[in-house]
Amino acid sequence: MEKKNYTISIYTENNIGLLSRIAAIFLKRHFNIESITASKSEVNEVMRFIIVVEITEEQVKKIIGQIEKQIEVIRAYYHTDEELIFQETALYKVNSAEFVEDLTIQDFIKETNARIVTVTPKFFVIEKTGKRHEIDNLYDKLKPYGLMQFVRSGKIAVSKNEMPISSILEDFNTININS
Amino acid sequence: MEVKTAKKEKIIKQAPTTVSGAEAVIKCLLEEGIDTIYGYPGGAIMPVYDELYKYQDKLHHVLTRHEQGATHAAQGYARVTGKVGVCIATSGPGATNLVTGIADAQIDSTPMVCITGQVGSHLLGSDAFQETDIVGISTPVTKWNYQVTKAEEIPEVLAKAFYIARSGRPGPVLIDITKDAQFASLEFNYKKCTGIRSYKPFPKVNLSEIERAADLINSAKKPMIVFGQGVILGGAEALLQQVVEKAGIPSAWTILGLSAMATDHPLNVGMVGMHGNYGPNVLTNDCDVLIAIGMRFDDRVTGNLEHYAKQAKVIHFEIDPAEIDKNVKAEVAVLGDVKETLQLLLGFLKSKNHDAWHQKFKDLYKIEYDKIINNELNGKEGKLGMAEVIDEINTSSKGDAIIVSDVGQHQMVACRYAKFNKTRSNVTSGGLGTMGFALPAAIGAKMGMPEREVVAIIGDGGYQMTIQELGTIFQTKVPVKIVVLNNGFLGMVRQWQQMFFDKRYASTELINPDFVAIAKGYFIKAKKVTERSELKDAIKEMMDSPEAYFLEVKVEQEENVFPMIPTGASVSDIRLE
Numbered sequence: 001m002e003k004k005n006y007t008i009s010i011y012t013e014n015n016i017g018l019l020s021r022i023a024a025i026f027l028k029r030h031f032n033i034e035s036i037t038a039s040k041s042e043v044n045e046v047m048r049f050i051i052v053v054e055i056t057e058e059q060v061k062k063i064i065g066q067i068e069k070q071i072e073v074i075r076a077y078y079h080t081d082e083e084l085i086f087q088e089t090a091l092y093k094v095n096s097a098e099f100v101e102d103l104t105i106q107d108f109i110k111e112t113n114a115r116i117v118t119v120t121p122k123f124f125v126i127e128k129t130g131k132r133h134e135i136d137n138l139y140d141k142l143k144p145y146g147l148m149q150f151v152r153s154g155k156i157a158v159s160k161n162e163m164p165i166s167s168i169l170e171d172f173n174t175i176n177i178n179s
Numbered sequence: 180m181e182v183k184t185a186k187k188e189k190i191i192k193q194a195p196t197t198v199s200g201a202e203a204v205i206k207c208l209l210e211e212g213i214d215t216i217y218g219y220p221g222g223a224i225m226p227v228y229d230e231l232y233k234y235q236d237k238l239h240h241v242l243t244r245h246e247q248g249a250t251h252a253a254q255g256y257a258r259v260t261g262k263v264g265v266c267i268a269t270s271g272p273g274a275t276n277l278v279t280g281i282a283d284a285q286i287d288s289t290p291m292v293c294i295t296g297q298v299g300s301h302l303l304g305s306d307a308f309q310e311t312d313i314v315g316i317s318t319p320v321t322k323w324n325y326q327v328t329k330a331e332e333i334p335e336v337l338a339k340a341f342y343i344a345r346s347g348r349p350g351p352v353l354i355d356i357t358k359d360a361q362f363a364s365l366e367f368n369y370k371k372c373t374g375i376r377s378y379k380p381f382p383k384v385n386l387s388e389i390e391r392a393a394d395l396i397n398s399a400k401k402p403m404i405v406f407g408q409g410v411i412l413g414g415a416e417a418l419l420q421q422v423v424e425k426a427g428i429p430s431a432w433t434i435l436g437l438s439a440m441a442t443d444h445p446l447n448v449g450m451v452g453m454h455g456n457y458g459p460n461v462l463t464n465d466c467d468v469l470i471a472i473g474m475r476f477d478d479r480v481t482g483n484l485e486h487y488a489k490q491a492k493v494i495h496f497e498i499d500p501a502e503i504d505k506n507v508k509a510e511v512a513v514l515g516d517v518k519e520t521l522q523l524l525l526g527f528l529k530s531k532n533h534d535a536w537h538q539k540f541k542d543l544y545k546i547e548y549d550k551i552i553n554n555e556l557n558g559k560e561g562k563l564g565m566a567e568v569i570d571e572i573n574t575s576s577k578g579d580a581i582i583v584s585d586v587g588q589h590q591m592v593a594c595r596y597a598k599f600n601k602t603r604s605n606v607t608s609g610g611l612g613t614m615g616f617a618l619p620a621a622i623g624a625k626m627g628m629p630e631r632e633v634v635a636i637i638g639d640g641g642y643q644m645t646i647q648e649l650g651t652i653f654q655t656k657v658p659v660k661i662v663v664l665n666n667g668f669l670g671m672v673r674q675w676q677q678m679f680f681d682k683r684y685a686s687t688e689l690i691n692p693d694f695v696a697i698a699k700g701y702f703i704k705a706k707k708v709t710e711r712s713e714l715k716d717a718i719k720e721m722m723d724s725p726e727a728y729f730l731e732v733k734v735e736q737e738e739n740v741f742p743m744i745p746t747g748a749s750v751s752d753i754r755l756e
Contacts, residue, residue: 012377013377016326017314017315017318017324017325017326020315020318021318021319024318024319027319028319061504062501062504062505065500065501065502065503065505066501068500068501069499069500069501071322071323071343071375071377071378072377072378073377074376074377169376
């Protein structure tokens with residue numbers, strides 16, 4: 001079966017230690033996490049992890065099962081890139097001296113919808129939000145200008161399909177009250 | 180979000196009392212109906228032990244000789260009673276010594292709550308004396324774990340711990356409590372946990388899957404059942420028997436399913452897996468419908484998955500959704516507690532018999548009997564064999580004893596030959612294969628079921644891994660019967676070395692001490708048997724003893740366990756020699 005980038009979205013309770021519990025599931029199966037983000041979600045007090053892994057669909061299904069088994073995980077989903085709207089953000093810190101003289105690179109930045117965040121006599125900080133390859137292109141472009149620092153966020157994504165966490169939580173509450 | 184609280188209002192309000200965190204721990208255990216716990220004291224858990232001193236008439240604490248012993252004893256207790264086993268340890272080494280038992284409980288789905296002391300919360304992360312990150316260490320091997328740093332969290336967290344440990348697919352939970360949280364006081368008010376919003380222990384049963392399963396079973400020509408521990412955990416033994424008898428299906432068991440159905444039931448066709456019986460292994464690759472009930476298709480059961488039951492339609496009755504399609508693809512997956520799903524299934528099943536198909540199992544048993552079993556049971560020459568010892572115990576127990584086995588050759592022989600009439604009678608370390616499990620597990624089993632005979636069958640290797648628990652037996656006077664089958668080798672490893680490593684016996688020969696003298700050193704009655712002629716009387720003497728008894732049996736050094744499915748081979752390529 002073909003390996004692919006899968007984006008796993010995990011809705012959880014806000015609990016210390018859950019990150020390591022989830023990471024351990026990947027570690028146990030020797031799967032490398034390509035990127036990971038954690039933030040609050042659209043539901044009050046519910047966290048959302050977004051983890052990108054390159055594995056087969058069979059593997060991702062099994063890993064979803066293991067993740068959902070964790071007590072404080074509300075629901076986990078997996079998606080391919082086609083099923084998502086997703087972005088990454090990167091910051092590039094470049095040497096002002098090299099940069100300020102060169103109008104072509106300044107034009108390039110405008111064309112790619114990158115943004116200059118900070119300007120100082122010593123360095124510029126440029127921000128780019130977009131797809132991985134766009135961020136990589138800008139990286140290649142800026143590298144010759146004395147790239148002093150570079151950092152890229154993990155993938156953040158929303159799915160085209162609904163992920164009805166609020167109603168799942170309501171179901172949980174009803175089940176628990178009735179049981 | 181609007182939540183109905185009808186249930187909560189029903190709970191009678193108790194007047195809260197101010198207690199210390201340590202006392203709250205004990206009160207929580209009592210609220211959960213716990214009467215026996217296993218543990219070992221130390222600095223960071225001393226406040227809890229101080230409270231145990233006050234509550235010793237209500238809560239029996241068993242001091243084991245090592246924290247690993249405490250976990251296995253708690254497991255033994257849990258396995259025979261179905262209740263949650265509890266153990267307590269201090270921080271640092273005390274906590275890390277629990278890890279093997281926790282991992283064992285996790286893979287064998289045993290309900291257990293472990294409580295560990297932790298350094299004071301102001302010292303967390305400072306590499307304080309006996310500080311270890313036990314929450315981090317135990318995360319991959321616990322169903323849930325949590326660190327308590329405030330006394331007022333204790334009742335709710337422990338209520339949750341017990342609920343999680345016992346509900347759904349059971350498992351171990353570890354609660355780490357900082358020393359300051361044990362000393363601080365709280366208003367104690369206990370509410371049993373009845374639900375956690377992100378946790379659904381019992382998946383909703385889908386009736387249409389049950390009907391599909393019933394249709395497949397009703398139209399099957401060569402159906403076969405393989406049942407596992409899920410039947411025992413769900414308390415569905417009687418239902419299983421009704422299903423088996425109504426549909427007339429030959430039924431085999433996994434090592435942890437053993438004793439869920441009487442061993443002499445006519446439709447019980449023996450054990451599947453690496454050292455299981457010939458018939459059920461071979462016919463796994465001949466059946467047309469394979470009905471898996473409360474089992475998880477461990478690699479020791481399936482052999483090579485590429486050649487496992489490929490011709491069969493698989494029906495999987497399972498409580499844990501993560502087990503569905505994990506190793507073997509199910510044609511029909513029936514999620515739910517087997518107690519619920521088998522009951523529903525029964526209503527759809529047609530009365531059938533499959534005598535011709537069943538005969539195939541009998542024919543293959545005959546081959547196995549002639550080639551292996553007869554020789555092992557009725558060997559009249561040479562050194563004693565392990566099977567003869569188990570058989571003699573059967574004669575004496577009439578199948579009513581709880582058999583606790585360790586790990587290795589003797590374990591396979593014990594499971595192959597032991598007779599069981601009652602459920603929850605086979606206690607062994609299946610998934611993890613933990614040598615050293617049996618002696619402490621037998622202590623817990625006997626304390627859990629004091630009215631039943633408990634016999635531990637242990638190899639000379641595993642015995643020495645937790646031999647210090649003889650001290651616990653001596654101190655508590657728990658009347659367990661201990662049989663060490665001494666072949667002077669780590670027998671299973673030696674067998675593999677013989678078969679697959681050209682007899683290069685690397686570090687498998689054991690030069691053993693005088694086991695009888697050691698037992699006697701602990702004031703435990705002890706005897707050693709070397710001759711066949713002495714066996715019967717020695718077993719009888721052991722079984723008749725009202726006190727603990729140790730029996731060493733010198734057995735053939737280089738006996739091999741057959742049948743055997745070599746690693747990587749198909750179940751139907753099981754070898755008889």
